Amino acid sequence: MSSHGISAKESMIEIRRFYLALSLLMAVLATIGFWPQYFRPLMSGGVAADTAIHIHAAVYVGWLGLFIFQCLLVAVGNIRLHRRIGNLGFLYGIGVVVMGLSIxxxxxxxxxxxxxxxxxxxxxxxxxxxxxxxxxxxAAAAYSRFNPERHKRLMIVAATSLLIPSIARFVGSFELEPAIRHTVRLLLWLSPIYLAFGYDIYSRRLAHPTYIIGAIVITLFNFRSPLQYTDTWVSITHWLASIVD
Known part of the structure; x- marks a missing residue:
């Protein structure tokens, strides 16, 4: 085998290991905010929460575990099993959305x-x-499942989007000025995308547009709070109240 072939193989292994490490970092970020109030008391048997909250937590932990396992399968080169489990992952992702909206x-x-x-x-x-x-x-990641380069990056962005509740709780536990708290929250929330963006530059000398689009969209979402005071949102809440009442 040529040295070029060996170099390409080693590069692929390195990239796959990076994405596995990134998924583990996201697990840490997803845990830190809920650790004091939920996970630590849960381990000691002292957490008091509705059954729905426990189900919600189980669904999200399961999603995170599946995400890490899928990254692990790619890291060890078992792409066939990764794709087979991906069909289940699509259904699980729908379950995450349904559970989130239900809560x-x-x-x-x-x-x-x-x-x-x-x-x-x-x-x-x-x-x-x-x-x-x-x-x-x-949905974009599922649609792009036959385009590995786009698929894996869309999955990183999708998984990053779910980190905000934990990040918000973690940053909110510190006494910070509102502007500083807002900035720190956004930086931590986007940190997986920043790292992946940087790794793209390091490994490919070019950043994939998925990360740029994802970072921009998530940043815009971070400034959505004023929208809840608009007449449009108030109308939506009145409509929803008429349904659930």
């Missing part, structure tokens, strides 16, 4: 019952749009 509606309904329409007029924008963000990138 959002359940919390919306609870607030509505406790405080009336005034209590929900300016709520639920973030969790609802989080699911939209994930759905778009996940």
């Amino acid at each position: 959002t509606i359940a919390r919306f309904t609870a607030k509505l019952n406790d405080g009336g329409i005034a209590a929900v007029e300016h709520t639920s924008l973030a969790p609802a749009t989080d699911m939209i963000l994930f759905s778009v990138f996940f």
